[in-house]
Amino acid sequence: MTPLRRLLAVIGAGLLFGVLAALVKGHHDGVRDTIGNLSTPWLLIAFAAGLHVRSLPRGAALGLAATLTALLGFYVVVAVTADDGHLAHVLRENRRWLFSGLLSGPVLGAFGAWLNRRAGDLRFAVTAVVGLLLVLEPIVIVSARVVPGWREVIHWHLSPGVYAAEAALGLFMLVLAWRRTR
Template sequence: MTRLRRLLTVIAAALLFGMLAALVKGHHDGVRDTLGNLSTPWLLVALAAGLHARTLPRGALLGLAATLAALLGFYVVVAVTADDGHLAHVLRENRRWLYSGLLSGPVLGAFGAWLNRRAADVSRAVVAVTGLLLLLEPLVIVSARVVPGWREVVHWHLSPGIYVAEAVLGTVILLLARRRTA
């Protein structure tokens, strides 16, 4: 596959992910809102993009491009389905997540490129990283709810069962990844 075709495939997949995530989320609180707002899948978009690069800078750029494409897809669907098509308003109201993507996209993309070059078994490493991210997100959410000053970071209504399931899934994945190495 040529570089351009790979780039377009990565961007299209990220855009589709963002659109589907917005449809899952909907515009109500509860389980769908929590599922649509899970951070781990968004981080994995950038990581997966970076896996297609051999250098850290290219991985960072691919991670950034994929993250921005996913966010664009997400917020276009949100604008159309929940805000009468006012994309500029939706982007302005969610700039915190756009800024976060400017950081997480390049970091996870570069990490994906690093794994691609350095991991003895890339698929096993990706499985382990996925498990770790799934396990850590609920810990960050709990911290954001109890550490003074962090409560404003996580402001939506959470469905705790989703985060418990995410932590259990992460633990199972980590155990399976470790078992494969033993």
């Protein structure tokens, strides 16, 4: 695949992911809100983009492109469906997540490229990384609810069952990765 086609595919996939995530989330509390606010899929969009190259700078660039287009798609849909089309207001209110994406996109994209270059068994490595991310997010969420001062970071209403399912899926993937090494 040519670099331009790869970039266009990453941008298209990121945009599609962002739009679908916003539509799943909706603008109410509950299970859909919790699913729409899961962090792991946002990290994986950049990680997956980086897996398509072996160069760390290219992986970082693709991870950033995937993350920014996903965030743009997400917030455009949120602005249209929940905020009467006021995109500037939605972006201003969510600048914490935009800035987080400026960091996480390149880091996870570069990590995907590094893994593509270094992993002896890429399928095992990807399965293990995805499993770890799925398991770690619920741990971070529980920590944010318990550790003093962190509660302000997690301010929406959460559905614990979604995080339990996420952790179970992560454990399943880790078992798959472990079994692959045997």
